[in-house]
Amino acid sequence: MARRKKYKFPKTTIERLSYYFRALEDLSKRGIDTVSSEALGGKLNIKSSQIRKDLSYFGDFGKRGMGYDVKYLLKELKYILGLDREWSVVIVGAGHIGAAMANYDSFRKRGFNIAAIFDNDEKKIGKEINGSPILPYDNIDDFVKQNKIEMAIIAVPAAAAQAVADKLVESGVTAILNFAPVAVQLDENVRCLSVDLTTKLEALAYYMSYSQDKLWKIYS
Amino acid sequence: MARRKKYKFPKTTIERLSYYFRALEDLSKRGIDTVSSEALGGKLNIKSSQIRKDLSYFGDFGKRGMGYDVKYLLKELKYILGLDREWSVVIVGAGHIGAAMANYDSFRKRGFNIAAIFDNDEKKIGKEINGSPILPYDNIDDFVKQNKIEMAIIAVPAAAAQAVADKLVESGVTAILNFAPVAVQLDENVRCLSVDLTTKLEALAYYMSYSQDKLWKIYS
DNA sequence: TAGATTGTTAATCGATTAACAATC
DNA sequence: TAGATTGTTAATCGATTAACAATC
Structure with missing residues (x-):
């Protein structure tokens, strides 16, 4: 395996690699085995030079004059994105969003297993969602430690989010996807x-409000 | 009402205005009636100069030496963000994510009313979620036109998203929040x-994979 | 007035894009 | 070889930040 070339790249690059990965999966499924940055960019509405630059941070994956081998680039991106292994994830909060995340099968398909969902609600505890058990929030610390959970999804009300995040981090979680509408402050x-x-x-509401006079010309 | 000053500002500014709005609501609830950019920034992990700059695109809302009047700035931001009116929204797709969105009460609190949810599933049609009816997808065009719906939330599988988006736009929708994992191509x-x-x-998986040697030093 | 904090300028930093030599 | 397309450089574009004069 190649790669790791430059040690600095835009924060947006990783997100785009994920898009490339998905588009390549699609191409692969359709039996296409070579793609140019131009063609891939067309599919995603991303400039071809952007794609080449993003990839160049991690290695030389293409062949001049030919483009990229779809299967090979897929394998490389899988490795780069850390999708060549399984991840165990816990969800905190068995409300509507927590439940939707537990039911989101794309996660599982990518190797993200929802090990458990934690909640305080007696009525929910003991049930399961999409095969993952709902456990008492008080047990989260032990569970995370015992199962070496590294990732968590926070789907609790804003007021509780910081405390939940602190507890998760204390237990050993080092990556959090946060749906609570607050800026949680965490160790860097x-x-x-x-x-x-x-x-x-x-x-969206903002853009709608000004869809008419989109470019503001009125100075006050 | 003031404002509309410059006609160009970073795309990220609007998102931050939304954060400012929420933080100010919180301050207001707690009876605080004046705040400095420094204090607001501390709460949100945003530099004070960033806040002042963002606000300056829309007007002069503060008092030198004093800071910002919480209630006044709230009112102004409400106006700027287009939250001083009601918005009617439709959701397409009554699956887990669509349902979670319909149940998300923060939307309603902000003036976003879920007028209806559309789906193809006979078993779901006729029911309602959080007070919003589930209607047959085939009726969406009429419904959007008759009710002058401007905003839509797409929560359908990737394969269907583009067609749904096209139909919505044709019916008159001009703002879309898309949960389907594809880049939908739309009129600008x-x-x-x-x-x-x-x-x-x-x-997150990427960052986890390289949490150890975060700054890549290995050149290939 | 003295202290605080704004609004704005200018510098810095970071990300995207066009252009093109390298090369399949 | 001729044509295509990469990987990389350099230019451009955009966003953030520090610094400070204005002023409450």
């Missing part, structure tokens, strides 16, 4: 990505 | 934000 060696659904809708 | 006057859950987890 813990990776935390937030998905803020309200903010997305609000941004 | 339609606003589309995507939430790609798998990509988020994959990015």
